Amino acid sequence: MVLGREFEEMCAQMYYRGKMFGFVHLYSGQEAVSTGVIKACLRKDDFISSTYRDHVHALSKGVSARKVMAELFGKKTGVSRGQGGSMHLFDREHGLLGGYAFIGEGIPIGLGAAYQVAYSRRVLGNESDDRVAVNFFGDGTCNVGQFYESLNMATLYKLPCIFVVENNKWAIGMNHPRATAPSGIADNEPWIYKKGPAFGMPGVHVDGMDVMKVREVAMEAVERARRGEGPTLIEAETYRYRGHSLADPDELRRKEEKEHYAARDPIPQFAKYMVANGLATESDIKALEAKVKEVVDDCVEYAENSPKPDMSQLLENVFADPKGFGIGPDGRYRYENPGFTAGTAEVS
């Protein structure tokens, strides 16, 4: 969680210093969800999918912080070779199936990974394959059609797919109740977790500022999925301390709301818990914070010193099989032309 917070705060600094560009969406405040679900409950071979607010999901899943920072700087040592950016972090080795810019479009992707696991068990005979896929998205996403299409298919095919809604109450400038109708006839609240049972899966609500509570709820959902009992919908009540993105003036959220959630900051909350329960001392925590600061500084140095992408990258990864660029007038496949590796070949 500390790494997540330090990393995100560093991103803000780097952005305002002109090292990072475009749309950057920071996760500060929501760390308990990422740590509670991913770090605490998932294995390296499990899958996660996210949205554009994906930096800390990547870190929790074990993706190298150096490679994430390099990606944000647009360098070729980045996770996506500088081709994805903040909103499109991918890491095959750690099962990060993507950050996605269009909210909702990552959910069927995670579902597809879960389908692949079910296929592995039921068709290919790997009965002990108990990997799971977890989809992360926000309150705004819960009105996108793909969300509902995926909930239905997850239950229908009994897939090991877990849906985690990080309800931070705001979709850019849309306060959740302004975008979402109440979830029941006698209800005045737009609860998201209540939509789970409507699609045949358990719906659970949890305090997303408390990492231990998130972990408890996530553990149960993950174990359920591993046993082959199907999907779960988890709604985590959380808050982002910064605006929607670094370009958001954040004028609509009231001071009282921000102060309320600042008081529930997951990091000092958990630090208190650890000290109170003898799991760590104050000086342990100080040492941890110092170490994290070193790690993040190292990431920035790594990213700064990394080279920019080569021009060859312009054409290289468009197709897995570069035959897709076709055959030129000379009868050769276009990728066979020398200009291809310099990014200067005629390909259309």
Place this chain on the structure above:
Amino acid sequence: MMMWEALREGLDEEMEKDPTVCLMGEDVGHYGGSYKVSYGLYKKYGDMRLLDTPICENGFMGMGVGAAMTGLRPIVEGMNMGFLLLAFNQISNNCGMLHYTSGGQFKVPMVIRGPGGVGRQLGAEHSQRLESYFQSIPGVQLVACSTVANSKALLKSAIRSDNPIIFFEHVLLYNVKGEVHPGDYCQCLERAEMVREGTDVSIFCYSRMRYVVMQAVAELEKQGYNPEVIDLISLKPFDMETISKSIKKTRKAIIVEECMKTGGIGASLSAVIHESLFNELDHEVLRLSSQDVPTSYAYELEAATIVQPEKVVEAVHKVCGTRVAA
């Protein structure tokens, strides 16, 4: 055999060979596919490999992408190609672009296939030609089959390809009869097919328009013309070797397509020909495309919307001049 049987045979062979190949779509399992392409296969391979999906194109297209990224080779069927408009988000953003955006980490070895084209009075929404809409999506290949032989051979290649392939079948061609290639024959996805060698004019076509052109050719032969007919097969990328060789020989080109004129496959091909073969041309490239109108239900209006053989004959007269039969 008929084209639907050839496609079915290709599908069956590839599914038997590779256990990661699976088909997902509406009514592909128990119903056997709206045009029988997967008829009875669920009995052999089971419900997971012939997955009957609910009606949620964008959702199941994305599910296919996720499955492809994590090791399967799914074929996603649009019951009618037109329905895939609902899956445009997943096809464009994830299918097409994901290999690049992930820095080459994830490949998407998918085939997206289904019946498209103008049928018999099916109305505007069931008569769409999506090849022009999907054209600009980077990272996908567009292939259109047209004969019994090439349909099976191309489908096998498409399934084996590591790239996402959008595979266009035509509603009116499923019952066309012909022979398949023997054995495990796979046809190259990037090459055009020479249908008829000639000297007077190069006629480029694809899918059902191949038959419309050949009908016109029967008439043109009687009139003493000798057209060269090339079936593009690969709508993206274009096989520039076959195309440029032909134009250098005949010096005249006509494109006959079923998609609409605006932004069609012909629009791209015409531009490329003019740009790269300008001095090889004696006449500007003629494009015969469908009218830029929704397809009517009424028979005569529908017929007037698409290219008919007479129009092809007229176009050849225009570029070649009138001829006296030998």
